[in-house]
Amino acid sequence: MTRTDSLRELIAQTGRTPGTHIPVFNPVALEVLKLAHDEKVSLARIESTLLRDPVLSAQVLRMANSSRYGGLAAAATLKQALSRLGAQQVVRLAMAAAQVSLYQSRHPLFRASIGELWKTALASAIGAAWIVHRSNHGEMAEQAFLAGLLHDVGKLVVMRSIEKLVSEQKIEASLPEAVALEMVNTLHCEFGFELTRRWNLPEAYGVICRDHHLETCDTGNVLMATVRLIDEVCRRMGMGCVAEPERMPAAGEEAAALMLNDVALADLEVTLEDKLGLNVVAAA
Numbered sequence: 001m002t003r004t005d006s007l008r009e010l011i012a013q014t015g016r017t018p019g020t021h022i023p024v025f026n027p028v029a030l031e032v033l034k035l036a037h038d039e040k041v042s043l044a045r046i047e048s049t050l051l052r053d054p055v056l057s058a059q060v061l062r063m064a065n066s067s068r069y070g071g072l073a074a075a076a077t078l079k080q081a082l083s084r085l086g087a088q089q090v091v092r093l094a095m096a097a098a099q100v101s102l103y104q105s106r107h108p109l110f111r112a113s114i115g116e117l118w119k120t121a122l123a124s125a126i127g128a129a130w131i132v133h134r135s136n137h138g139e140m141a142e143q144a145f146l147a148g149l150l151h152d153v154g155k156l157v158v159m160r161s162i163e164k165l166v167s168e169q170k171i172e173a174s175l176p177e178a179v180a181l182e183m184v185n186t187l188h189c190e191f192g193f194e195l196t197r198r199w200n201l202p203e204a205y206g207v208i209c210r211d212h213h214l215e216t217c218d219t220g221n222v223l224m225a226t227v228r229l230i231d232e233v234c235r236r237m238g239m240g241c242v243a244e245p246e247r248m249p250a251a252g253e254e255a256a257a258l259m260l261n262d263v264a265l266a267d268l269e270v271t272l273e274d275k276l277g278l279n280v281v282a283a284a
């Protein structure tokens with residue numbers, strides 16, 4: 001076993017072991033997500049559920065009042081935000097608000113990359129919702145948003161596992177960033193799948209976490225094709241660790257299956273630049 005293999009095994013074992021290093025999805029946000037699947041749910045029910053977590057509620061309100069909605073008067077309360085934006089948009093904000101709090105690292109190794117990871121997660125969520133709208137699958141926008149948001153969430157588990165091992169002095173603090181990021185890339189699919197199971201999310205999200213880097217794509221799975229496509233677009237745009245401008249997402253089978261050509265994907269890149277520049281979570 002090489003040194004890299006044994007390091008990978010140590011991190012993998014840690015990531016599979018329960019503990020405080022395993023991210024917890026805000027339980028109120030998870031409950032709101034379940035409520036959102038009920039077409040008959042009232043805005044009042046969503047409001048009362050969200051208000052059980054004042055920090056999450058405040059974050060949702062802050063996002064709702066971001067410049068994306070600058071044409072509207074600021075919402076002073078969650079109730080106002082719900083009536084102006086609608087339940088789906090507020091649920092989307094709640095999912096993003098619940099996730100952003102997980103993307104923090106005190107370790108110098110990941111201080112920069114974790115911010116980049118969050119930016120990519122948000123871009124993937126916004127972009128995935130945009131893609132399904134544009135490819136006439138608009139009814140899947142909320143699922144696509146969440147699938148895009150979560151598809152790389154396993155990277156958090158790898159990062160936190162490495163941090164834990166460093167703090168326990170089982171890994172040297174001088175671990176090169178390139179080695180750490182290689183571990184993140186090779187282990188994140190398995191850990192993402194496990195994390196969505198721990199969170200009791202529908203299996204479709206776990207399958208996307210697990211399989212989004214497989215060599216072949218089941219293009220009949222719209223969500224999978226969408227996530228793979230937005231992943232390519234984000235890499236081309238230089239999100240993540242390395243810019244890969246040579247990537248041609250429009251030439252892939254996912255773009256063909258979703259009937260999006262290079263003009264549409266150029267439009268998507270402009271949309272993402274606009275929305276991320278404004279630092280907002282906006283509907284496609």
Ligand SMILES: [Fe+2]
Binds near residue numbers: 151152188212213
């Ligand atoms: Fe990935």
